[in-house]
Amino acid sequence: MSNTAIIEIENLTKTFKHAEEPAVNGISFSINRNEIFGLLGPNGAGKTTTISILCGLFAPSSGKIVIDSKNLYEELPLIKKIIGIVPQDIALYPTLSARENLAFYGSMYGLHGKNLKNRIEFWLEKLGLKDTGKRQVSTYSGGMKRRVNLIAGILHQPKILFLDEPTVGVDVQSRNVIIEHLKEINAAGTTIIYTSHHMEEAENFCTRVSIIDHGKLLTVGTPTELINNNTGAANLEALFLNLTNRKLRD
Amino acid sequence: MLNKLLATVKKEALLLLRDKVGLAVLFVMPVALILVMTLIQDSAFKSINEKGIPIVFVNDDNDSLGYNIKQGLMQNDLCYLVDSIDGKPATAELAKKAVSEGNFLLGIVIPKGATTAIRKNVSALVDETMNGSDSLQQQQDSVEITILIDPVAKKSFLNAVTSNLREFISEVKTKIMFQSFSEQIADVIPDRQNAPTNSYKKSQIIHYKEIFASTASDKIIPNAVQHNVPAWTIFAMFFIAIPLSNSILKEKTEGSVFRLHTMPTPYLLLINGKIIVYVIVCLLQFLLMLAVGKFLLPQLGLPALVLGNSMAGILLLTLATGFAATGFGVAVGTLATTDHQAAIMGSLSILLLSALGGIWVPSYVMPQVMRTISSYSPLNWSLEGFYKLFLRGGTVNDILPDVLKLMAFFFVMMAIAHLANRKKRNV
Ligand SMILES: Nc1ncnc2c1ncn2[C@@H]1O[C@H](COP(=O)(O)OP(=O)(O)OP(=O)(O)O)[C@@H](O)[C@H]1O
Numbered sequence: 001m002s003n004t005a006i007i008e009i010e011n012l013t014k015t016f017k018h019a020e021e022p023a024v025n026g027i028s029f030s031i032n033r034n035e036i037f038g039l040l041g042p043n044g045a046g047k048t049t050t051i052s053i054l055c056g057l058f059a060p061s062s063g064k065i066v067i068d069s070k071n072l073y074e075e076l077p078l079i080k081k082i083i084g085i086v087p088q089d090i091a092l093y094p095t096l097s098a099r100e101n102l103a104f105y106g107s108m109y110g111l112h113g114k115n116l117k118n119r120i121e122f123w124l125e126k127l128g129l130k131d132t133g134k135r136q137v138s139t140y141s142g143g144m145k146r147r148v149n150l151i152a153g154i155l156h157q158p159k160i161l162f163l164d165e166p167t168v169g170v171d172v173q174s175r176n177v178i179i180e181h182l183k184e185i186n187a188a189g190t191t192i193i194y195t196s197h198h199m200e201e202a203e204n205f206c207t208r209v210s211i212i213d214h215g216k217l218l219t220v221g222t223p224t225e226l227i228n229n230n231t232g233a234a235n236l237e238a239l240f241l242n243l244t245n246r247k248l249r250d
Numbered sequence: 251m252l253n254k255l256l257a258t259v260k261k262e263a264l265l266l267l268r269d270k271v272g273l274a275v276l277f278v279m280p281v282a283l284i285l286v287m288t289l290i291q292d293s294a295f296k297s298i299n300e301k302g303i304p305i306v307f308v309n310d311d312n313d314s315l316g317y318n319i320k321q322g323l324m325q326n327d328l329c330y331l332v333d334s335i336d337g338k339p340a341t342a343e344l345a346k347k348a349v350s351e352g353n354f355l356l357g358i359v360i361p362k363g364a365t366t367a368i369r370k371n372v373s374a375l376v377d378e379t380m381n382g383s384d385s386l387q388q389q390q391d392s393v394e395i396t397i398l399i400d401p402v403a404k405k406s407f408l409n410a411v412t413s414n415l416r417e418f419i420s421e422v423k424t425k426i427m428f429q430s431f432s433e434q435i436a437d438v439i440p441d442r443q444n445a446p447t448n449s450y451k452k453s454q455i456i457h458y459k460e461i462f463a464s465t466a467s468d469k470i471i472p473n474a475v476q477h478n479v480p481a482w483t484i485f486a487m488f489f490i491a492i493p494l495s496n497s498i499l500k501e502k503t504e505g506s507v508f509r510l511h512t513m514p515t516p517y518l519l520l521i522n523g524k525i526i527v528y529v530i531v532c533l534l535q536f537l538l539m540l541a542v543g544k545f546l547l548p549q550l551g552l553p554a555l556v557l558g559n560s561m562a563g564i565l566l567l568t569l570a571t572g573f574a575a576t577g578f579g580v581a582v583g584t585l586a587t588t589d590h591q592a593a594i595m596g597s598l599s600i601l602l603l604s605a606l607g608g609i610w611v612p613s614y615v616m617p618q619v620m621r622t623i624s625s626y627s628p629l630n631w632s633l634e635g636f637y638k639l640f641l642r643g644g645t646v647n648d649i650l651p652d653v654l655k656l657m658a659f660f661f662v663m664m665a666i667a668h669l670a671n672r673k674k675r676n677v
C-alpha cells in the first residue's frame with residue numbers, strides 16, 4: 001500500500017444481522033492524502049454501509065481499516081476527531097435554527113466561544129444563508145437544508161471529509177456552490193470521500209473513483225484512466241452502465 | 251467536556267421550548283388533573299376527613315360507661331360524634347338505618363343498663379371472692395356494645411378504625427369494672443391506704459394517652475388536596491417520559507443519529523444533557539403544582555396544601571422522583587423504535603404504574619393484595635414519601651428509603667437503556 005494513503009481498507013465485509021447477502025463483500029482499496037475519492041454504485045451497492053463503517057458507526061463483520069496510520073477500532077476516539085461527515089439524510093434538528101444547529105454540532109467537535117461563532121458566520125455567509133440563518137430549519141427549502149447539512153460536517157476543519165450524496169435533490173445553483181466550496185476545502189488540505197449518483201459531477205469533481213455493485217469493488221482509478229481502458233465508453237456514465245448493467249436495483 | 255455538556259443542555263432546552271404540545275402535556279395537564287380530581291374527590295374525602303370520621307352515637311345507657319366513651323371519642327380529632335338524626339335523638343333503629351344508608355361511616359350503640367350490668371358483674375365477682383358464693387355463674391349479664399359499620403365503606407380503612415374503637419371501649423369498660431371493684435373492696439378492707447383506686451387511676455391516665463397517640467400518628471387520612479397535589483405532580487413528572495423518549499427517538503429518525511454516534515463525544519454525555527434538562531423540568535412542575543395547591547385550590551373553596559416542615563426533604567424527594575422519571579423516559583426512548591411506539595409504551599406503562607402506585611385511588615383503600623403490588627411502583631415510593639413529609643411531619647431521614655429506591659430505579663433504567671442501545675447498534 002502506498003505510504004501517502006490516508007485510508008487503507010483491506011478485505012472489508014459487512015453482513016447485516018438477518019441479511020442473506022453481505023452489503024459489503026471483501027472490498028480492498030486505499031485513498032490517498034488530499035484526494036477527492038468517488039465511491040460510485042447503483043442503489044443498494046453498499047456505499048453508505050462502507051462510509052458508516054469508516055466513520056465508526058458500526059463494526060464490520062471482518063476486514064482491516066487503517067485511517068491516518070491508526071487502526072480504526074483501536075483508536076476510534078482519536079479518529080472521530082479528524083473526520084467530518086455529511087450524511088445522506090439531512091441530520092439537523094428541524095425546530096432549531098441553522099445557527100443553533102451549527103452551534104450544537106460545532107460544540108460536539110470541541111469548538112466553542114468566539115471561534116465557533118466566527119466559523120458559523122463565515123460559512124453561513126459563504127453559502128448564502130446569512131440572512132436566513134435564524135429561521136428554523138423546518139422552514140428551509142431542500143437546497144438550504146443540504147447547505148446547512150454540509151456546514152455541520154466541515155465547521156471543525158476535518159482532515160478527512162465523508163460526503164454521502166451531498167448534492168442530491170438540489171438545484172444547479174446550489175450544486176455548483178457546494179461543489180465549488182468542496183474544491184476549496186480540498187485545496188486547503190482535506191481529503192474527501194464522496195458518493196453520488198450524478199456521474200457527470202463525479203467525473204469532473206473526483207481525482208479518482210471506484211465503482212462498486214452488490215458490495216463488490218468493480219474498478220478503481222482516475223476517471224480518464226477508466227474511460228480510456230473501457231472500449232466503447234465515452235464518459236463515466238457509459239462506463240458505469242457497462243459495468244453495472246441496466247437492470248433496476250432494490 | 252463542560253462546554254459540550256452545556257451545549258447539549260442548551261440544545262435540549264431549545265428543543266423542549268419549541269415543542270408546544272410537549273410543554274402543554276408537562277405543565278397544563280397536571281394542573282387540570284389536580285383541579286378536576288380534587289374537586290371530584292373532595293366530597294368523598296370530606297366524609298372521612300373534615301371534622302373526622304362521622305360516627306352516630308346512641309347512648310341508651312346514660313351512665314358511666316356511655317358517658318366515658320362519649321367523652322373519649324369527642325376529644326379525639328379523628329372522630330366527629332353525632333347523637334341525633336334529623337333533629338331526633340338517635341336510637342338504635344335510626345342509627346342502623348342511617349349507617350346503612352351511608353350517612354355515617356360508623357355507629358356505636360351503648361345498650362340500656364350497660365353500666366349497671368358491669369357493676370352487677372363486679373359485685374358478683376367480689377361476692378364470690380369474699381364470700382365464696384357462686385352467684386357469678388347465675389347472673390353473668392353480658393354487656394353488648396354494638397358497632398355499626400357502613401357496608402360500602404372501604405374495609406381496610408374501617409378495620410383500623412374499628413379495632414381502635416374496640417380497644418378503647420374495652421378500656422373504658424375495664425376502667426369502670428375496676429372502679430366499682432375497688433369501691434367494693436374498699437368497703438370490705440378497712441385500710442383505705444392500700445385500696446387500689448388511686449394507683450389504677452394513675453396508670454389508666456397514661457394508658458389512654460397511648461391509645462390516642464398511636465391512633466393519630468398512624469392513621470392520618472389525607473384530604474383530597476393533600477392526596478391529589480403530590481399524586482398528580484408525580485404523575486406529571488413521570489409523564490416527561492413521553493417528550494423525553496420522543497426527543498431520543500426523533501434524533502434517531504431525523505437522521506441526527508448518524509452524526510451523534512460518529513462525533514467525538516460520548517453518547518452518554520448527550521443523554522446526560524437531556525437528563526439535566528428534564529430533571530429541571532420536574533422541579534419546575536413541582537413548584538407549579540405547589541403553587542396550585544397553596545394558592546389556587548383555596549380560591550375554589552378547597553383546603554390549602556400543607557407542606558409539613560422539611561424543605562430539604564421535599565427537595566430531595568422531588569429530585570429523586572425527577573431522576574426516576576427521566577431514567578424511565580430514557581429507557582422507553584431507547585427500547586422503542588418509533589416515536590409512536592414510545593408514546594404508547596410510555597403512556598400505558600405510566601398509567602399502569604400510577605394506578606398501581608395509588609395515584610388515582612390512594613393505596614390505603616386498596617385490598618391487601620393490591621397494596622402489596624402497589625409497593626413495587628416507583629410512583630408509590632414517591633407518593634409515600636410525600637405523605638410522610640406533608641402529613642406526618644417526616645424529615646429527610648424518614649424519606650431516605652424512598653429516595654434511595656427511586657435513585658436505584660433511575661440507575662436500573664439507565665443500565666437497561668445502555669444495554670438496549672448496545673444491542674441496537676450491533677447491526
Ligand atoms: N441497517 C441495515 N440493516 C440491514 N440491511 C441494511 C442496513 N443498511 C443497509 N442495508 C442493506 O445493505 C445494502 C447496502 O445498502 P447501502 O445503504 O450501503 O447502499 P447505498 O449504496 O448507499 O445505496 P443508495 O445509493 O441507495 O444510498 C442494501 O441492500 C441495504 O438494504
Ligand SMILES: [Mg+2]
Nearest residue numbers: 047048049088
Ligand atoms: Mg446510500
